[in-house]
Amino acid sequence: xxxxxxxxxxxxxxxxxxxxxxxxxxxxxxxxxxxxxxxxxxxxxxxxxxxxxxxxxxxxxxxxxxxxxxxxxxxxxxxxxxxxxxxxxxxxxxxxxxxxxxxxxxxxxxxxxx
Amino acid sequence: xxxxxxxxxxxxxxxxxxxxxxxxxxxxxxxxxxxxxxxxxxxxxxxxxxxxxxxxxxxxxxxxxxxxxxxxxxxxxxxxxxxxxxxxxxxxxxxxxxxxxxxxxxxxx
Numbered sequence: 001x002x003x004x005x006x007x008x009x010x011x012x013x014x015x016x017x018x019x020x021x022x023x024x025x026x027x028x029x030x031x032x033x034x035x036x037x038x039x040x041x042x043x044x045x046x047x048x049x050x051x052x053x054x055x056x057x058x059x060x061x062x063x064x065x066x067x068x069x070x071x072x073x074x075x076x077x078x079x080x081x082x083x084x085x086x087x088x089x090x091x092x093x094x095x096x097x098x099x100x101x102x103x104x105x106x107x108x109x110x111x112x113x114x
Numbered sequence: 115x116x117x118x119x120x121x122x123x124x125x126x127x128x129x130x131x132x133x134x135x136x137x138x139x140x141x142x143x144x145x146x147x148x149x150x151x152x153x154x155x156x157x158x159x160x161x162x163x164x165x166x167x168x169x170x171x172x173x174x175x176x177x178x179x180x181x182x183x184x185x186x187x188x189x190x191x192x193x194x195x196x197x198x199x200x201x202x203x204x205x206x207x208x209x210x211x212x213x214x215x216x217x218x219x220x221x222x223x
Binding site for chain 2: 004006034042043044046088090094101102103104105106107108110
């Protein structure tokens with residue numbers, strides 16, 4: 001089975017500072033990777049997904065960007081954080097090939113922008 | 115209309131009760147159905163997965179799909195305090211995933 005790592009677990013950043021959240025996946029190859037933001041009572045908001053190295057699709061226009069420099073590495077970034085970027089960020093993986101119909105989630109990063 | 119609708123609760127039950135969690139979905143073409151459990155401040159954990167109408171059982175958990183009504187349910191038998199969490203339903207269309215907003219469950223000892 002696969003394991004998804006995210007770091008850091010928690011982060012407090014000032015408005016206007018840069019952001020880099022990292023997600024790595026073990027136990028599968030060529031996964032589809034996803035970044036979500038979860039706000040209380042509002043469910044999961046899909047931010048980005050990637051079907052391969054360098055291939056990023058954005059679901060919502062925002063202050064964030066994503067990159068996939070390696071097959072099992074997915075990075076969420078921002079050049080200047082806004083207060084509204086606060087939230088719980090989750091990385092998810094849908095395993096390669098036959099297992100693409102199920103998503104597995106990492107432990108999440110709780111970001112507070114002050 | 116949202117692709118997946120889920121009653122947010124909160125739901126509070128005594129220990130040992132049978133819990134029923136429910137979602138409806140909008141498109142009969144949806145193929146795969148999942149339930150996730152999410153403890154506070156943690157990532158969602160895949161609990162149940164099914165792709166056909168009918169019931170799928172795993173221990174105290176039963177996932178039920180009724181494609182004719184576009185209705186999915188999760189039943190928890192003999193509920194335990196450790197079942198206290200938020201439960202999210204999800205569907206996969208073959209192309210995209212859609213999630214419910216989650217139902218908060220508290221099992222009282």
